Amino acid sequence: MNAFLTRAGDVVGRPVLTLHGDAIAQVKDVIVDPETGSVRAFTLSGRGMLSGPLKEAVPWSAVHALGRDAVMVADRDALREGAGTASDSEGGTNMLGTRVLTQEGEDVGKVTDVVLDVTTEEARLVGYEVRLDRHDEEGTVLIPVSAPVVVSAENVLVPAAALRSTTDDLADFRKAAGGPHEEGADDAEQ
CATH class of the missing domain: 2.30.30.240 (PRC-barrel domain)
Structure with missing residues (x-):
């Protein structure tokens, strides 16, 4: 696969x-x-x-x-x-609707979905789909994260540098995130 x-x-x-x-x-x-x-x-x-x-x-x-x-x-x-339920989730948080802040304190918007990288071995969170709440921008963007970030019931913290790598298209996500992309080997699901 x-x-x-x-x-x-x-x-x-x-x-x-x-x-x-x-x-x-x-x-x-x-x-x-x-x-x-x-x-x-x-x-x-x-x-x-x-x-x-x-x-x-x-x-x-x-x-x-x-x-x-x-x-x-x-x-x-x-x-x-019971596998994966609230009692088994060891502190897991529903991230949808959670505010996204940079580690420097800038309010970016709210999480509307998460991006998963699916391989034969695992599926891993590699980014957030965020509805922007900033005055200078509107719409939804995909923000890559290279490692787990701080998540609480109220906020997700991302590095400010991640905002320089946003895209609004899942097909361009790896390229925007600076990850490897071989033509035909990795396909984004539309």
């Missing part, structure tokens, strides 16, 4: 399938470890419009593959009760 970039919000709603092709759930939320930036688990809901949240979740260690169209697991035993 080629590495690709995606927004966590685009993963929400993807079906969770076994390697035998059975649809067993769909992704409700993506749980990211605030210290490492790695995806820890996916909380789940049942399949279909009238299905509610499930008590089970899929820890990253049980994910066979995260693809553009589905999350693949070996079988139904990959679902674990």
Whole structure:
């Protein structure tokens, strides 16, 4: 599988399938470890419009593959009760709606989504989609982060230098962040 970039919000709603092709759930939320930036688990809901949240979740260690169209697991035993829930998240924070500040104290805007870099081994937070609240700028930008940043219930702190590498297009994210990009090897999901 080629590495690709995606927004966590685009993963929400993807079906969770076994390697035998059975649809067993769909992704409700993506749980990211605030210290490492790695995806820890996916909380789940049942399949279909009238299905509610499930008590089970899929820890990253049980994910066979995260693809553009589905999350693949070996079988139904990959679902674990309570994995990735609030009691298991060890201080995880819902970052959506959180204020983004530079480490120098500049208020940038609010997090509307997070950017994940998905490889065969892991999915890692590499940036934030932020709705700008600054007087001189409007709209939404993608801000890269090279390492986990300070996250609290109220704020996400990013280096001021990250603001010089913003883009509004996921396809240009690696280039804006200064990361490697080989034509055809890495694809951003639109």
